[in-house]
Amino acid sequence: DADVTQTPRNRITKTGKRIMLECSQTKGHDRMYWYRQDPGLGLRLIYYSFDVKDINKGEISDGYSVSRQAQAKFSLSLESAIPNQTALYFCATSVRGVGTGELFFGEGSRLTVL
Amino acid sequence: DAKTTQPNSMESNEEEPVHLPCNHSTISGTDYIHWYRQLPSQGPEYVIHGLTSNVNNRMASLAIAEDRKSSTLILHRATLRDAAVYYCIPPRGGTYKYIFGTGTRLKVLA
Numbered sequence: 001d002a003d004v005t006q007t008p009r010n011r012i013t014k015t016g017k018r019i020m021l022e023c024s025q026t027k028g029h030d031r032m033y034w035y036r037q038d039p040g041l042g043l044r045l046i047y048y049s050f051d052v053k054d055i056n057k058g059e060i061s062d063g064y065s066v067s068r069q070a071q072a073k074f075s076l077s078l079e080s081a082i083p084n085q086t087a088l089y090f091c092a093t094s095v096r097g098v099g100t101g102e103l104f105f106g107e108g109s110r111l112t113v114l
Numbered sequence: 115d116a117k118t119t120q121p122n123s124m125e126s127n128e129e130e131p132v133h134l135p136c137n138h139s140t141i142s143g144t145d146y147i148h149w150y151r152q153l154p155s156q157g158p159e160y161v162i163h164g165l166t167s168n169v170n171n172r173m174a175s176l177a178i179a180e181d182r183k184s185s186t187l188i189l190h191r192a193t194l195r196d197a198a199v200y201y202c203i204p205p206r207g208g209t210y211k212y213i214f215g216t217g218t219r220l221k222v223l224a
Contacts, residue, residue, distance in 0.1 A: 042215050
């Protein structure tokens with residue numbers, strides 16, 4: 001089983017619908033991240049969390065919200081999906097540590113908003 | 115916040131060395147430099163990281179300039195499986211808030 005699991009892997013939805021993307025990890029890491037990737041572009045940070053009580057906005061948080069239900073779970077919600085939120089979404093984790101903090105990524109969740 | 119500059123794309127012949135440059139002129143003194151790569155249809159994966167000294171691992175080498183304002187990822191013998199987008203990422207002031215730019219797309223020619 002993957003260490004960082006994202007569900008669903010693919011989702012097609014309609015404008016205005018609420019969507020939740022879930023991420024769970026078995027690595028025991030305290031830091032978790034959500035990124036989005038648009039075709040031909042790099043990854044952009046949406047939200048990140050350094051522990052259950054610490055959630056921070058990234059580069060592009062407007063239109064998104066997150067919930068850190070437990071150390072192992074970090075969910076991304078689109079309250080009212082719009083077409084320009086069509087993208088590939090990645091969850092990542094890292095461990096606390098000086099200089100290291102290697103990121104481990106899930107396989108991605110492809111979201112299409114019609 | 116540290117800002118990175120990488121070429122949009124590079125090409126290399128198979129089995130030849132590849133030097134991927136990155137400029138990070140505003141990096142802070144304690145920020146480590148990380149490199150990741152993203153293979154087609156996959157999430158990014160860690161390649162290597164370093165602070166001041168040159169670093170080697172099984173995947174690559176990292177050469178860091180003495181003033182730390184630039185670094186170079188070195189693939190000693192490129193293979194077709196190394197075709198990917200390579201990202202140079204300095205953490206932001208020790209916060210471990212990893213910001214990816216657009217990276218360098220490496221094409222390896224057979």
